[in-house]
Amino acid sequence: MTKKYFFDFLYNELNKFEESFGQYLKNSINDSYKDYSEQLLQKLVNNECYNLLSFNYTSPYVESTSFNTVRNIHGKLDNCPIIGIDSKGIVADSPVFRFTKTYRIMTLASDKQDRLLPKSIKTIAFYGHSLAPADYSYFQSIFDYYNIYDNDITLVFYYSIYDESKEQEIRRTQFHSVTKLISKYGTTFHNEKGENLMHKLLLEGRLILKKID
Missing domain, CATH: 3.30.110 (Translation Initiation Factor IF3)
Incomplete structure (x- = not known):
């Protein structure tokens, strides 16, 4: 087994896991989650306008709150969540780099997004x-x-x-x-x-x- 084949194999297995994990989360979401997330957001923002950087894969229930931008940094359930490691100390030409969150996020950055910060x-x-x-x-x-x-x-x-x-x-x-x-x-x-x-x-x-x- 070559080094390239090994890393390709691991990456494909990671993609399979992400797909299965995303499906599991989809099956776990219910109306009570949406109600709770709405109540929680109301408490956190105190009816003020906000930008939200979410590390979850679910979409927050924001119909009654005032927001500028909401971004799921690690993807959403409808386009497969991503899982990765921190990129600190990993050079871009390393075969491990594509397992970093930085690389994985780049795969989602195909469209222009609103300014979050x-x-x-x-x-x-x-x-x-x-x-x-x-x-x-x-x-x-x-x-x-x-x-x-x-x-x-x-x-x-x-x-x-x-x-x-x-x-x-x-x-x-x-x-x-x-x-x-x-x-x-x-x-x-x-x-x-x-x-x-x-x-x-x-x-x-x-x-x-x-x-x-």
Whole structure:
């Protein structure tokens, strides 16, 4: 088996898995999901106009909310979801590169899309994301674009208590994930600014962790 054949085989198997996974999700969606997503969006945006970057494959129920742009960064169920790894540290000519989210997203970028990140944005809200390293490149790009150290950008990390018996554990996990994300981003500054980034955001009231019912 040649190296090229091996990577072609893995890529084809990944495509098969994505198709099966997408079908599974389609069969799992029901009216209660749509109702819940509508209620949740209302709480998150507080009736304000927003742009939504979704890491889910489902389309949020937004009929009664005011939005500018909604984008499913990893694809939708109707055009097969994509699964990939973070591209950090992987060169473009590596055979592994086509398994990265960067490459996979390029396969969906055939049409011109609305601008998702206008400079007018003052608040970036997060909800339902683990903030895991697999998606770190997205967060770094957004933080860089808005220059969160110097600009008046507020980061709000929402979380829900889905199990009352584990409330403290859920809170600690959320706080730890946010701390790791901001601290890791701080290391990209290569100067003393990165070391006090979290303190600066907290002192200026621009880093908020908020429970949502």
